[in-house]
Amino acid sequence: MGRELSGRPLWALIFVFLAAQTWFASEFRGLRMAIEEIPPPPTARALEAMALGDEEFLFRYLGRWIEFVGDGGGRLRALRFYDYDRVVNWMEALDRLDADRSDLVHMAAAHYFGAITTAVDPQHSKLRKIVDYLRAVGTRDPARFWPWLVWDSDKARWPIGDSALIVEIARDLQSPKLKDPRVPAWVRVLPAHLFHVAGDDNAARDAQAHIAPEDLAEVAEMHRRLNEGVAKSMRK
Amino acid sequence: MRATFRYVLLTAIRDRFPIAIIVALMAVTAVCVLIASSTLTEGRQTGLAYAGEFDRGILVLGLVTFISFHVRSLHETREIEAILSRPISRGAFVLAYYAAFAVLAMALTVVTAPLLMAGLAATGVGLAEWEASMVLESWVVAALALFCAMALSSATAAVLVGLGFYLLGRTAQFFLAIAVSGTGASENQGMAAGAQGVMAVIATVMPRLDLFSQSRWLVYGPGGGWGLGVLLLQAAIYIPLLLLATARDLQVKRF
Numbered sequence: 397m398g399r400e401l402s403g404r405p406l407w408a409l410i411f412v413f414l415a416a417q418t419w420f421a422s423e424f425r426g427l428r429m430a431i432e433e434i435p436p437p438p439t440a441r442a443l444e445a446m447a448l449g450d451e452e453f454l455f456r457y458l459g460r461w462i463e464f465v466g467d468g469g470g471r472l473r474a475l476r477f478y479d480y481d482r483v484v485n486w487m488e489a490l491d492r493l494d495a496d497r498s499d500l501v502h503m504a505a506a507h508y509f510g511a512i513t514t515a516v517d518p519q520h521s522k523l524r525k526i527v528d529y530l531r532a533v534g535t536r537d538p539a540r541f542w543p544w545l546v547w548d549s550d551k552a553r554w555p556i557g558d559s560a561l562i563v564e565i566a567r568d569l570q571s572p573k574l575k576d577p578r579v580p581a582w583v584r585v586l587p588a589h590l591f592h593v594a595g596d597d598n599a600a601r602d603a604q605a606h607i608a609p610e611d612l613a614e615v616a617e618m619h620r621r622l623n624e625g626v627a628k629s630m631r632k
Numbered sequence: 633m634r635a636t637f638r639y640v641l642l643t644a645i646r647d648r649f650p651i652a653i654i655v656a657l658m659a660v661t662a663v664c665v666l667i668a669s670s671t672l673t674e675g676r677q678t679g680l681a682y683a684g685e686f687d688r689g690i691l692v693l694g695l696v697t698f699i700s701f702h703v704r705s706l707h708e709t710r711e712i713e714a715i716l717s718r719p720i721s722r723g724a725f726v727l728a729y730y731a732a733f734a735v736l737a738m739a740l741t742v743v744t745a746p747l748l749m750a751g752l753a754a755t756g757v758g759l760a761e762w763e764a765s766m767v768l769e770s771w772v773v774a775a776l777a778l779f780c781a782m783a784l785s786s787a788t789a790a791v792l793v794g795l796g797f798y799l800l801g802r803t804a805q806f807f808l809a810i811a812v813s814g815t816g817a818s819e820n821q822g823m824a825a826g827a828q829g830v831m832a833v834i835a836t837v838m839p840r841l842d843l844f845s846q847s848r849w850l851v852y853g854p855g856g857g858w859g860l861g862v863l864l865l866q867a868a869i870y871i872p873l874l875l876l877a878t879a880r881d882l883q884v885k886r887f
Contacts, residue, residue, distance in 0.1 A: 441810065444806055445803065445806055445807075448799070448802040448803060448842065449802050449803075449805075449806075449841065449842025449843065449844075449846075450684075450685060450842075450845070450846060450847050450848075451848070452681050452846065452847040452848035452851055452852075453681045453682070453684060453685040453847040455681070456677065456678045456681035456682060456847070456851075457681070457682070457685075459678065460667065460671055460678055463671065463672050497852060498674060498677065499673060499674065500671075500672075500673055500674045500677075500678065503672055503673040503674075504672055504673075507672065508672065
């Protein structure tokens with residue numbers, strides 16, 4: 397080989413390659429990976445293999461991934477382009493991974509995927525899938541996951557506007573498991589109102605008649621405190 | 633023995649190994665705090681699960697790499713011959729070396745607790761259990777890395793084999809479960825039985841590393857079917873096994 401490269405020629409070459417790299421970086425800055433599409437969920441066995449023994453980490457990792465899927469660094473994939481069957485399959489797989497202890501995936505279902513608007517989902521077919529998923533979650537453990545049944549009842553009234561679905565959810569909310577002290581009284585009072593909204597007055601009267609007096613008293617007290625608070629803020 | 637112990641600790645400090653690991657743990661905690669703050673809900677729990685896994689990754693990778701290259705440099709600089717020329721048995725040499733690595737591993741593992749407490753408000757028995765479990769896991773990994781580094785003549789090979797061994801320790805039971813359930817890829821009964829036999833042997837000789845350092849202890853607290861007793865038993869069986877194998881390997885080597 398010839399003489400060793402050193403001194404100015406070496407520095408000159410370094411600067412040449414640095415300049416080339418600067419050019420390359422600016423020239424190809426626009427190149428980005430495609431926004432991620434939701435693949436079909438792995439099987440329970442594949443998830444077990446991926447977890448390497450630490451299922452909670454995998455649950456949190458994939459739960460966070462599902463929250464941000466479609467966010468391609470400043471570019472977003474609109475919810476209308478998602479396959480909601482796959483979304484729900486993923487969420488069910490993740491629930492199994494965490495043994496139904498966390499609300500992470502349910503929050504993503506309700507507040508991210510469930511935020512799809514009527515303008516892009518006029519038949520509410522995608523929203524219904526989320527409602528069905530959260531209904532399954534809520535009925536599995538009503539005392540723990542009652543907020544999702546309430547969320548479902550709200551979506552069933554509007555924008556879906558399906559009386560039959562409202563009645564079904566009202567019946568879910570009549571579960572004896574909701575007599576748990578962790579559940580607020582207004583949740584047990586809600587079915588009567590839902591039956592009324594759905595136009596089933598007989599069921600509404602029946603539900604009303606079965607409300608425990610202490611629940612009614614607690615709701616009345618809640619109303620009184622609420623009205624007092626409103627009156628106070630009006631005076632200010 | 634004490635001189636060997638001090639020598640290892642001093643070389644670790646000289647190589648900036650502890651400070652490099654501490655900086656990496658701090659950086660990872662900061663990243664996990666960022667992940668936690670950008671999560672829609674249950675940010676703290678998500679951050680804790682991430683931090684638990686990443687801390688474990690850093691500690692395992694750091695220990696395997698450091699021990700492999702450290703032992704290899706001992707051979708290359710012929711320091712090992714100088715050490716063994718002193719009145720110290722090869723078994724005592726392995727024990728002293730391992731004790732130093734174990735102290736180093738424990739010291740670095742203990743650093744994770746204040747980081748998790750400060751960055752992600754980790755508290756309680758769950759953190760203590762995870763921390764104790766991580767110490768035990770780091771001891772198993774240190775013994776594993778020492779064995780690979782002593783047995784293999786290349787540091788790169790030692791790192792790769794050590795990490796492969798670790799990965800197998802975390803997956804062997806899962807693959808055995810597949811082989812036993814008979815729902816593997818092969819329809820051939822003979823092949824399935826063969827796979828089951830092979831996996832049974834591998835799963836028997838591998839440490840149950842999949843049981844250690846569960847992130848769910850950080851998130852939900854202790855529980856989930858097993859606790860520190862099982863891990864302590866596994867460590868108490870596997871660490872001496874690896875150290876004895878290392879001592880045996882050293883005894884048959886010619887310097």
